[in-house]
Amino acid sequence: MSITHAIEVEGLVKKYGSKTAVDGIDLKVETGEIFALLGPNGAGKTTTVEILEGYRKASSGQVKVLDFDPATKGSAGQRWRNRIGIVLQSTTDAADLSVIETISHYANYYENPRDVEQVIDEVGLREKINAKARELSGGQRRRLDVALGIIGSPEILFLDEPTTGFDPEARRSFWELIRTLKAEGKTILLTTHYLDEAQELADRVGVINNGKIIEIGTPQTLGGRNTAPAKVSWLENGKQQVIETKDPTTEVIRLNQRFNGQIPELEVSRPNLEEIYLKMIGELK
Amino acid sequence: MKFLGETLRIGILRSGLELKQFLRQRESVVFTLFFPVILLFIFGTVFKDTIAPGVTFSQYFVAGMIASGLVNTGFQQLAITIPMERDDGTLKRLRGTPMSVSSYFIGKALLVTFLMIIQTALLLFFGSVVFDLNLPTQASLWWNFTWLVVLGSACSTVLGIAFSVVPKSGRGASAVVSPIVIILQFFSGVFFVFTSLPNWMQQFAAIFPLKWLTQGMRSVFLPEEFATQEVAGNWELGKTALVISVWLALGLIFAIKSFKWSRE
Numbered sequence: 001m002s003i004t005h006a007i008e009v010e011g012l013v014k015k016y017g018s019k020t021a022v023d024g025i026d027l028k029v030e031t032g033e034i035f036a037l038l039g040p041n042g043a044g045k046t047t048t049v050e051i052l053e054g055y056r057k058a059s060s061g062q063v064k065v066l067d068f069d070p071a072t073k074g075s076a077g078q079r080w081r082n083r084i085g086i087v088l089q090s091t092t093d094a095a096d097l098s099v100i101e102t103i104s105h106y107a108n109y110y111e112n113p114r115d116v117e118q119v120i121d122e123v124g125l126r127e128k129i130n131a132k133a134r135e136l137s138g139g140q141r142r143r144l145d146v147a148l149g150i151i152g153s154p155e156i157l158f159l160d161e162p163t164t165g166f167d168p169e170a171r172r173s174f175w176e177l178i179r180t181l182k183a184e185g186k187t188i189l190l191t192t193h194y195l196d197e198a199q200e201l202a203d204r205v206g207v208i209n210n211g212k213i214i215e216i217g218t219p220q221t222l223g224g225r226n227t228a229p230a231k232v233s234w235l236e237n238g239k240q241q242v243i244e245t246k247d248p249t250t251e252v253i254r255l256n257q258r259f260n261g262q263i264p265e266l267e268v269s270r271p272n273l274e275e276i277y278l279k280m281i282g283e284l285k
Numbered sequence: 286m287k288f289l290g291e292t293l294r295i296g297i298l299r300s301g302l303e304l305k306q307f308l309r310q311r312e313s314v315v316f317t318l319f320f321p322v323i324l325l326f327i328f329g330t331v332f333k334d335t336i337a338p339g340v341t342f343s344q345y346f347v348a349g350m351i352a353s354g355l356v357n358t359g360f361q362q363l364a365i366t367i368p369m370e371r372d373d374g375t376l377k378r379l380r381g382t383p384m385s386v387s388s389y390f391i392g393k394a395l396l397v398t399f400l401m402i403i404q405t406a407l408l409l410f411f412g413s414v415v416f417d418l419n420l421p422t423q424a425s426l427w428w429n430f431t432w433l434v435v436l437g438s439a440c441s442t443v444l445g446i447a448f449s450v451v452p453k454s455g456r457g458a459s460a461v462v463s464p465i466v467i468i469l470q471f472f473s474g475v476f477f478v479f480t481s482l483p484n485w486m487q488q489f490a491a492i493f494p495l496k497w498l499t500q501g502m503r504s505v506f507l508p509e510e511f512a513t514q515e516v517a518g519n520w521e522l523g524k525t526a527l528v529i530s531v532w533l534a535l536g537l538i539f540a541i542k543s544f545k546w547s548r549e
Binding site for chain 2: 075079094096097105108109110148
C-alpha cells in the first residue's frame with residue numbers, strides 16, 4: 001500500500017496580474033508529520049497555505065488536501081472544512097467575547113466538535129476562561145486562535161506564522177502546545193520565518209523563496225549541513241585568515257607544522273543552520 | 286432538509302452572538318440605538334410649532350425618525366460593521382469553518398430585527414410619552430405599520446450588506462456611510478417638512494427608499510386629513526411598496542453577487 005499524503009501539491013502557480021507569487025511548487029506532506037514552510041517575508045508562504053486552506057484559487061497546478069480540492073465550492077467544500085483547522089496570521093476578531101463564549105460558539109459549526117473544556121485546558125487558557133479576547137496577551141490570543149483551530153477535531157491543522165511577535169518564553173511554551181497536538185496524531189503544516197522554530201518543531205522543512213521551494217529536508221540535513229565545509233581561521237601577518245575546508249583536521253595539522261607549534265587565534269567552526277539558511281535564500285535573491 | 290435546518294440553527298446562534306457583541310460595544314449602542322431618541326428629544330424640544338391643524342412638528346419628526354431607524358439599524362449599522370469584520374479577521378475565520386454564508390446573513394438579518402424592535406419601541410415610547418405622538422387605534426394602520434417595517438428593514442439589511450463592499454477599510458467605513466445616511470435624512474423629510482424642501486431635493490429623494498418610508502410612517506402616525514398636505518395629495522402607499530420592493534430586489538442580487546470575505 002502506498003503512503004497516504006495529507007497534502008499533495010503539484011506544479012502550483014499563483015499569479016496576481018503580472019506578478020508571480022507562487023512559481024511552481026511541488027509538495028507532499030505525510031499524514032501525522034509536522035511540515036514547516038520556511039522562508040523570508042514575501043516568499044510565497046502565506047499564498048501557498050491560503051490556497052491549501054481554500055481561501056485562494058490556484059492559477060494552475062494540482063492541489064489535494066485530504067484527497068480533496070480546496071477550491072471546490074458549495075456544500076462539499078463546507079463538509080471538507082469539518083476536517084481541517086486553520087490558525088490564521090494575527091487576528092483581532094471577537095474582541096468583546098470571552099474565551100469560553102467564542103470557543104463554545106465555534107464548536108457549533110462542526111459535525112464532530114471536541115469538548116470545549118478539554119480544549120481550553122489543552123491550550124492553557126483555563127485561568128483566562130472568562131477574559132475577553134481584547135484583554136489577552138499576544139501569546140494568549142494565539143492560544144485562543146489555536147483553540148478555535150482545533151475545536152472541530154481536524155485531521156490537519158494549518159498554522160500561519162503562529163509565534164510572530166512572541167517573547168522567547170512565550171514561544172517555547174507555544175512550541176510545547178504544538179508538540180502536544182502532534183502527539184495526538186494531527187498533521188500540521190506550519191509557516192514560519194524563524195529558523196529555530198522550524199528546527200525545533202518540524203519533521204521536515206521546505207525552504208521557500210521567490211515563490212519556489214529551494215529545498216526540502218530534515219532540519220539535520222537541510223542545505224547539506226551535515227557535509228558542509230568547515231571554516232578554519234587563524235592570525236597571520238597581523239590579519240585574520242580564513243579558509244573553508246571539508247577536512248579541517250588535515251588543515252590544522254598543516255598549519256601546526258607551518259607555525260612550528262602554536263597557531264595564533266585558531267578557530268574551527270561548522271556552519272550553523274542559520275548560516276546555511278541565509279546562504280540559501282541569499283543565493284536566489 | 287437537514288442542511289437547511291442546520292443553516293437556520295447556526296444563523297440563530299450567530300444572531301445571539303452578534304447581539305451580545307453589539308450590546309458590549311458602548312459606542313454602537315449609543316450611536317445606533319439611542320441617537321435617534323436623542324435627536325427626537327432635541328428636535329421635539331426646539332421645534333414646538335404646529336405644521337397643520339392638530340399636527341405638531343415633533344409628531345411629524347417621530348414618524349420620520351422611525352423610518353430613519355430602519356436605515357440606521359440595517360443599512361448604516363451593517364455597512365459599517367461588515368467592513369470592520371472584514372478587517373479584524375472575523376469573516377476570514379468564518380470562511381475557514383463549515384459554517385454556511387447563509388447562516389451569516391441570517392444572523393445579520395435577525396440582529397437587525399432585534400435592534401429595530403428595540404429602537405422602534407424606544408421611539409414610540411418617548412414619542413407618545415414626551416411629545417404627544419398619537420398611536421394609531423385602527424387595525425388597518427397597524428397593518429400598514431407592520432408591512433412598512435418588515436419591507437423597510439429587509440430592504441435596509443440587504444442594501445447594508447451590498448454597500449459593505451464600498452468602504453475601503455473598517456476604520457473609514459463610518460466616514461463613508463454616515464454622510465450618505467444624514468444627507469438622505471435631510472432630503473427625505475426627516476428633519477424638515479418634506480413639502481417645504483426645494484423641488485430638486487424632493488425629486489432626488491424620491492429615487493431612494495427613505496423618502497417613501499418616512500411618508501409611509503406619516504400615513505400611520507399623522508391624522509388622515511394630513512394626506513392632502515403631501516406632494517401627491519395622498520399617502521401613495523402602493524407606490525411606496527413598489528419602490529421599496531424594487532430596491533430590495535436590486536439589493537438582494539447585489540449583496541449575493543458582490544459579498545466579499547476578505548479585502549483582497
